[in-house]
Amino acid sequence: MVSVEAFAPLYSDYLPALLTPVHGLFCPIGVLDVYGAIRLSVAVNWIASDTKGKPRASALQELFGIMVVLYGGETFIGCCTGQPPSWLINPSLGLVFGAIHLLLTRTPLHGLLPTKPSFGTELALAVPDAIGRTLLLTRFSVVPLLHPTSPKTLPATPSTLLLVPFIMAVPFAAVVFSGTQLFSPAITLQTPNELRPWGWTALDAWIPFVLPSLFLSLIAPVKGWPFSLGTDYSEDAAIVVCAALNIVFFVSRAYYNHAPKAAKSPKAKKVKKQ
Incomplete structure (x- = not known):
């Protein structure tokens, strides 16, 4: 094996x-x-x-x-x-x-x-998107907490190890894209999509908690993270595992959001109309 x-x-x-x-x-x-x-x-x-x-x-x-x-x-x-x-x-x-x-x-x-987004484009870009997001949520946010190079670095605790990647990935993007409509001709304040009913089910909202948790549990025991899966992987191997899982998530999202929907049969439409 x-x-x-x-x-x-x-x-x-x-x-x-x-x-x-x-x-x-x-x-x-x-x-x-x-x-x-x-x-x-x-x-x-x-x-x-x-x-x-x-x-x-x-x-x-x-x-x-x-x-x-x-x-x-x-x-x-x-x-x-x-x-x-x-x-x-x-x-x-x-x-x-x-x-x-x-x-x-x-x-x-x-x-x-x-x-506009299309199924082919989003499916093709799902893999590099997933890899980039994985690196942001592990290599560029969690790893610096585990190996601090400055006395001002936040201490590694369960809360910092989860909240730092979340802060890096979610709130400011949410405010810009949906909370203020900053890329629209007129800026308008509204509730970000992630805070609306069922907004937490969006991939971008929960993946910043899942991937860092998995990454830390795969390499544990480490300072600040008491939970372990008993695998004792290296950081490099754990990042590869997280990337593979995230690719599945991103490809699934591309398929769910952009795959061509099957057209309803005329018979089904007629029954619905009746």
Whole structure:
């Protein structure tokens, strides 16, 4: 039987290459971040293009929304710990995200973007989306708590190990996309989708609790997490397991939301009408 640890190199061997800057000057972020920037820009464009006859939101408004999604969670946590957010020290990531969005939406390249989500597009992008979300909820949020490099890092406790990835992934994106309609022509305040009845059932609302819990339970015992599945996996292997599970979740969501629905038969319609 193949050990799960045999799949750990899928993470340790390939992730560094994905995070290595594409170009030291013109694109100082990795391929994974470039994909994330394109993906976010496409999603923003879908919303911003649905203007219902009104002028589209300004480029500055859209860029501001993207920066809130990108840095909101990190900035909030930085305020709690007294650590300056990364965009104050090195804004390269935000600048590239902004440049990519302007390039895709304010140049002739805009015509190449899909006008709305489709089953084929969402299904194809479900795998890289799931991998990126897994890394955010484990490698970039939980692991720094387990291996602090600054005395100002939050202590590893069950609450911080769950709330930090949640804060990084959910509340600011929820406020921007549905709580304020920040990418629409007119900003309006309303209840974010995640806080509406049954909003908690959305994948984006509960996955930030499930994946970190699974990741920590797979590598336990670790400081701050008393629960263990008895597997004693390495962090690399646990991230691979979480990514595999998350791919299933994201592919299932793409199928549920965008798969072509079977047309009702004329007989069924007639019975319903009667």
